[in-house]
Amino acid sequence: MEKLTLTPKRYLKLFYLCVICLAKGYQILKWGPLPSMRRADTMDLDIPTKSLFRTRDHSRSSDQKQFLSMDSPVLRERNISRTMKRQSLGVQKSLQILDEAVGTPGYALHASRTPASLRRSTYTPVRMSTDDTIQVSDLFGPSIISLLATPRPNNQSKMEEDTTTINLALEEDPTVTNCTELFTDFSETLTANGELHEVFHLVGEYESLCKENTEKLKKIMQATVPGQSKFVKLVNMVKLLQQEGNIWSLIASLYKDRLETDSRMCPDEDVDDELMMIDNMGKYQSEQDLMKAYYEKDATVRQSQLVIDWLEKTARDQLELYHKVEFFSDEMGAWENTLHALKQKKCGLLSMSDRPMVDELDPDAPIRQGKPLADLDQEDEHRLIKHMFAYVRSGQLEKAKELCVKVGQAWRAATLDGWRLYHDPNYESLGPNGCVQKPTGNPFRCLWKATCWKMSEEKRYCSYERALYAAFCGNLKQLLPICLTSDDYLWAYFRVMVDQLTEQHLQLTYVNKRKCFVDMPSDYWDKLLTVEKIFNDIKACSNQNVQQDLKSYFSTIEKYIILGDSDHLIEEMYDWCKEDMDQLAPHALRFMAHLVLFFRSIGVSNKEELSVSVLEAYVKYLIEDKHTHLVATYVALLPKEMQVEWYAKFLEGITDTDQRKSCLTLALKAGLDVPSITKLVVENIRSRDSADFSGDADAPLDVTTTKEDQLKIDAIDWLVFNPLQRAEALKQANALMRNFLASRKLTAARAVFDKIPPDSVDVIVQASQSQTHTVELQPEDDNAIKEYLCHQAYLDAHDSFCDWFEHYHNAKPTKPNIPKGASFTERVAFEHKERQYEMDLARWKHNLMMQTKVTCDRLYNVLLFVNGGWMVDQRQDGTRDDNRTHQMRLLRQLCLPGLCFLLHTVLHNTEQYKKCVQLANLVASDQHQLYKTFRKDELQQLLHKIRETSVALLDSGLDPLGYPLIE
Template structure:
């Protein structure tokens, strides 16, 4: 809240003479009572200091873990940047081991940022504007979705660049860098538009998800780098542990602590967790610290209280009736039981809060710097006592070779300092942030938790206390001292919690918001990563798919999949079936969102049967020819079984149910090809792209044609037949010869070619019959008609005679065409009825593994179409007055060589014989015997 200084200024002006400030020590009171001061502007600046910030930059922190200094390290020089530099910083590739910092979030909507958790922000003006392209980008659609669309390709590219197991750390760095760059981009987009725009709401949501993902990758990278590097070393370290515990070695607290980190995996990785939590918090710190210096910096501490004392010393009336401290030493407020000036109290509270969050962010040196700037060097000194004792003179000579001794590092009486800090943290009269500041340095969890407002704050507090206790225990166990160390209170040792107990206590926190955050997606993933509980991690991610599959954000699903793939690459994965389900869910999402270029890569991570089914399912929705070819290229690049996949695609398409019913006349023209039919026909294209798949293409085309002919869709069957290139038989022989060196095809390929020829014969017969039917019924010339009154004039009679001659000529041409078409139709139908080597749709050779479904279909097609072909052949011959040929059909059916009668049922056979008998009567009318022979 802004500070109201106007009443103090008025009362101060009424006091008469005003003491002149010293040139080098201009108190804040004098600054604020300047005649030219813009009071409203000052209030606005104060409001801005506590207003929510829009963005925080992404920065590159130190690499590695800080195990020697288990409390916060000195501030890296890279953090000494101006506010402007912070906000225009663009992350670049860091050196190996470097990590990127980002904001702390609670990654489930509504998203709670660390800015909200820490209760401090700034309204400082952003110095980087959006470019014109970005403005256009914002106008086109949701900026968050568009900006993050390329992240999926980035992750796949990273996996392709780092496929080997020894490149897993590089892979995690790529993931981290991709997320960091996108977070930076979204921050720029966010600050370029107003917050009440509907588009920005989804952008903020996306930004929160990506922050959580970035932090998760940073944690995974940090912990698993240590786990993979030290798995084989821990046993050797433990076996040689006793040899290092020498008397000289135990004189250094740094040596003891370093050895603890080297031998104890739990302590070392717990420190990595602390470093990660501090890294996440550090991102929000710099700008607010600058504002603290803007409003709190002063040459001396508590300048307003000092000013009151100076006025009282000069005999002037105080500006407040309430008594304040009469001495200016740091302990005066507590010793005298008197308050500071209200402005000083507010400044003190703001400073203490900033100091605590500097410590929370692992930047103790920044906190000490602020103490000096704000006129409290004594407090900076009080924060220095945590440093571990180390005398380098015991272990090495001066590097300069001059015989001079090196300076002793750390605090020889750290135990005393820590005991004092514990008591200060337990002092209820102190500000809660001051208590928390010293509680974090002394391991006082009870005083540290009240200022923690988020899940990550609580986790930091518990882990920091746990590591502090373990380090203190190790030092007191091994340090060689000549005096008795000051003991810590019993409550200090009671908080020796294991990681499982820590998460259990956080999950049962009295703070409802923290309990809810404990169940957030990203925090659950981070929890199990910290615990190293891979089975539980897989279980919880799989449970999200079952319970809220349709509501999981795409970015969360992508994170889940890549965590699973990372664990598989290092051999730490378990519950293979659940992992497969997670990957399959991501593949389904890629297919749904039409990210076609990514599908093949992630399908390749599945088991072989699932690869075929999922990629076939994906290809079903690809319709354009060029896209189909490209999808097959991607599949080949990823090592997928293209032959099995394309076969599965065609089978899936042709197995779709159809509601079409066959027409009554089996050979009637069928000019309707539905969309379902077209999809089945076009599916053959999948097997035509590669000549090595031509054999399978023919088999699938035969199956599709069988289905069409069964429902008498002859036009669709013809189109399916034409999908196969005309050289398909030659290609099949050539491909087989290239593979085996012999020209003798396997039985199944030989039977497929025979069936293909049967289909061609049948379709040719159908087309020929349709042509004859059209010519007979529609091509017959119409006879000229004579009116009811006859021919009235000579001219009309001449015209009629001319028409009759023309009609007779056309009639003769029609009869000639009909005779030719009849002969062609007769020959083509007989090609079907008398098909060589066993008959139409009868395999010449018996296969070892016979396809019973195919055999049943071909048998049914023979029973359905051969009787119909015989009947239609009789109609053609009888209508063309070729009665003898029509009667001969009976001989063909009765022949034991062809045994066509086996495909007739009683009813169809009786009907055909009845038609043949009609032709026999016509022969008798022509003075021939019933079989068509001349009567002698």
Template sequence: MSECNTWRLVHGLYRDRVLHQDDDDNGMGGMLGDLIHPLSEKDLAENLYNNESSVRECQLIIDWLEKISGDEWNLMSRRPDVGHFTDRTVGWENTLHQLQNSVVPYMSTRSIVSSLDPDAPLRENRPLHDLDVEDEERLLDQVFFEIRCGRLSRAQELCVHCGQAWRGAVLEGWRLHHDPNYRTQEEGTPTQKLPVEGNPNRDVWKLCAWRLCEEPNAHPRDKSILGALCGHLGALLPACSGWEDLLWAYLRAAVDRRVEREIRDNAIRQYVPMPNKYWLNVEGIFREIRANELAKHEAKKPERVIQELLALDLVPDLLERMSEWVETTNCQPQFVRFLAHLVIILRLVGRSQPQELGDNVLRAYIKILVDEGEPNLVAYYVAMMPDDDQIDLYATFLESVTDSEKRIECLRAAEKYELNIKRITQKVVQNIRNRRTELEDTDETLARKASDEDFSKISALDWVVFYPQQRGEAIWQANALVRTFIGQGKLEAARLAFDKIPADSIEMLMTQFKCKVDEKKKVDVNLPPRISSAIKEYLCHKAYLDAQDGFSDWFHHFHNTKPTPPPEPKNKDDFAEKVAHEHKLKMFNEELERWKVIMKHQTKSVKSQLYNIIVFPDGGWLVDENNEDEGRSNQLRSLRSICIPEIVMLLHKVLHSVEEYDECIDLAPLIMDETPGLYKVTIYLCF
């Protein structure tokens, strides 16, 4: 309910501030000069409301407080009502009955008044009949509450219902005097006479009401009722029970005083002077409320602080307080939601400075939505943040999304709210890739196996593969991840990361950048340097992984599939065993020949794959002369120093195993050749 009330306040205040932001500079001098007849009290008050935003906003807050009170009354399941206790009758019927009859069944326990005019109890200092006192208390309570709810006409109806029409007439005495017939005469020939509004002797009524409020013997509730209508703050305060009541009382008195000053300063008639105490200004209304024992604790509540700062139009202070609240650990999600939407509304009306404080509030709410996992909601609110924050926040959200269908939904939401998908997907892959992996087991063999964290990094590459326009970025990010895995010796993970890139990616990039390949298979370079570097590194990784896979297959066939010769027969003189042995030996020789043929092809293939790295074209394997990223350059040099010696040793092992010793010796001059410069990274090898 508190949030609903705050939104009502925001609507009322900022609707007025937006609609009348240019009107307050216009005075009413022109209106005064154009009119033949002086303005009435009502006209003067209306002009004051039109020209002074502070008075108008105070009245809006009063209306807001009265609406809250009325809603609370309507929600009460057992609310008291005078109509439940009495039917239409004369006023003070029990007192009247006792005065008219010497003997009555229910005699009052005290000596009662001797007359029944409205001033009799106060003048004679005697009470009414006991039953009438109860009815009077009940009536005054409800009349005051109806006034507190802004329902003056309902309060008057209650007075008439209880036979106190005079009290209803008293409640009418505050109305400003206005004769509309003067205006119709100025506008043209009047067709009919209009009724005069208000009280022509309002000043006399007001002075009498003020004096009654000062009367110590008057009923407190009676004083509160008249105090609300004549601006007597002292009579109102005893009837207040909380922050809203106090604010209503202070503002009623302040507005009454300001309107009265405006009327007396501009009207031509002479008014009965009010006591000096009436003109004392109420400075710092909210400060006074915070110091009041009834409301000082309630005034510290966040919702009251928000309402206060909205009323005072202190938006920077409000944003600062909201930013502080969302940083606390006990700030409830629903309250953060309310604060975020308040920031949005303030921005819509052009009151969002300082911007960074509002961003803090929205950021806190977005983090809550991220935990909820609703892509459309997250994207909607992220779109309200500055560009860099949009990238960071939405990328953080995407890090937690692993389901393929949910990922597509997230990207569709980003498209819907026009987020920078290219930068976001790049950021999310970088964030996941840069996570540090903590190895729980230091065993080298286990450390080379892909962990769950490694699989999440590999899966993150899907973010940059969804859109064909990002294929270059996908290759770049995959290369970075493959470099890391190769450096850690995780060839399985490196292969999985490499395979995330669709096989047609390079062809797609060539098409996108309109590259042409001539008859000599030479590419007409139209590629940006970053794309060109990414493609070359991609091909380098492909060559290395293919070589590793090829060597693994060769090693397996060489050591695990070679036929084993049959054992010698135990009894060489046994003819049957001898024949069986000869048959097995024949089968062995046939299998051995087949194995040698297969190994010949395998050896040729793996030699080609290993040589592809050693004699890699265009400067060498993982050589990028156009690279401007120092970190990447260091990684490439490190991988060359690790992988090239490894590949040379694998090639030497293959050649030595198949007894191609001449080619083993030929490796030395190849390594020492200045053109590829392999000796710079294989200097520790000894042959």
């Protein structure tokens, strides 16, 4: 390479270059050594000048760089925008023009170029954070996978358009962010997969529903402004549904295995094991065969591996949340910047840095020589290791190996493959045509694991590289420091436990057959883990993020599901529903309700009472949140004695007629006892704010109907829908009318009476005949019909008296008066009015006599009611209701004396004095025993009225009893 001497002319050229760069939009940020330049199409100048373009900060210490989180990745050449490339070409052209202008023709500035593999941009996108910006990682909490989060592409116009559309959708339909349709989806899925053999298909459907809604929310979240409260709500909902979906996945894998294990177990299992050992004596068994048999036999290790697989799957799902970005170009090799520096040094060019660096490039060189790589290679190395560990954490070992091969480190990919168990299939049979088959696995696996242990203990490796190999050799001490969440801890512990169980089993059964055996260090065996110890250790760890995770409901549920302790889990959920009901998210409550239903369906729980309480809490939420179409489904899952109570509570809040019919239809479809439910609904509403059954006969009539009264009246509709419940409707209406009559609310009592269809008696008789095939009614129904007729007679009598009273006092025509000194015209008009008055008076008297007759008949109908009297049961052979009997007796005392006074008023005012006097005989009759309903003061009042009638008779020339006087 031809060296350049910096003459004043060339310094002037560099000055002009700076001016053009500024004009083109480039920013001269800081000076840095040229070897750090990664901008595409830049030139290599072997001169001790400073770079005009942005370079990385080399002032950071190696320790600081080692623990840097994986921020925004370095953009490679393929990611450079077209505008930047055009600007780069423009700068090159400007350089050529300047070169010709300053009089250096023939000199090629591009004689020395950076190798093609090094043409990569070093520009790192800077994350702008403001007080209004909410980072997703802050809301979700830290995790190993979140280290790989990268900025999304900045498509501003499309983002603004999507944001506007989504925000409008959220404002118009708030159920989108609340995912309220999940409640309906879960109910429909539960109903469609209610059989025992479909239980795991049901769990899979639950998981799918959570995933579908999660994906929908993610799309909305991408177009939502992070600073808005809606964005926080979306993030929280996504997190909750992700956790729920993961738990359903765990349940499906673990409990399916547990149920299959229980079905395979037999009482002679030990005998079978002994027979199997005898059969296998002298037979070749590879490590792979032994472990396969071990996994099939031992449920603990098998289910622990299922937990590991599940934890890796959830980490893989989280890893897929982020946009994929290529961190390494296709044509690059391993440690390319270090190689480039060594080549320059070998050619005698000036060194890029005074810092010591490795001078060999074998994989062990940095550790052996104790010297670092080039800064950029070192950063790439850290990024590579973090990505490899993230792939291992998410169960994608093949991708980790592919990444190693892609970046030119195939040797590192080979180090990840030594864990495979050795198996030689030729011991059993040869391949096709008698060919020897290729063995699989690592025959020196124990040596490889011991080496991994030493690498994980090597302090000169970064923490992620130590943890990477610690995951393969069971070194928990080196694995935990980089775990950030409770799931990371759980994965590390379970992976180490399964590794210990595997090695322990191999040592007990295979140690003498191994060609090579290297025992693990004593630290490996110091603490043998169990599932219970794992959770105790995690609970006692000092990591604040882990402790925060352990406080969540889903973390506790996850723990007990892994432990297989459904009873303690149900106890915890019961405590949450009783103590933290207000803090529970609706979807968490829905999840717990379906979880206890799952436990009930597979028969693994003995806490049925507590499970019912969890279901009650969910039913209560559905009622309060107006999920009217779902209540029947879940009430039907409660015990029989609780179904009536809860659905009756639900129906109490339904007032619309069409909605009432719909709810009753859903109840019938769910198999609920609708007659008992509707009866209880009416009784509950009727008993609201009910005072003691008492009344005052002297109290004035209350013609007002309050809102509470109207609710009680409308409740009768629940019993009218079904003709088979007409008898019950009659009984409840009678009970409500008794209360209104006792409170002197005749208008409300009439409204209750009108709720009963006129054909109810016929409907009751027909229903009774169809059920009992006899003409005779049940005693209770017979007495209810009579009471209903008693109420009808009393209400008709009162209505008739009101009509009579209105006609007598307000409809009587007024007699015209002739003014004094009236003129002839006025006298003619008066005579006309007088004749009209006489006609109106005659008509009034006629109508009065007719109304009087009707009123008297209706009053007598009550006082002389047949079959034992008014409000007296006709049949005594039925079930005795002491409360009802007491109320009916009290009503006789409250109503009958008043009716006698009304009858006396009608007869006295219409001058039917003789019939007034005969009232005394009616009251004193032993047949009707009306005198028993009178108080002493009421009897005195009746006698006083009769005395007034007798005086009127004497004034009319008759004796006191209404008979003609005998001279």
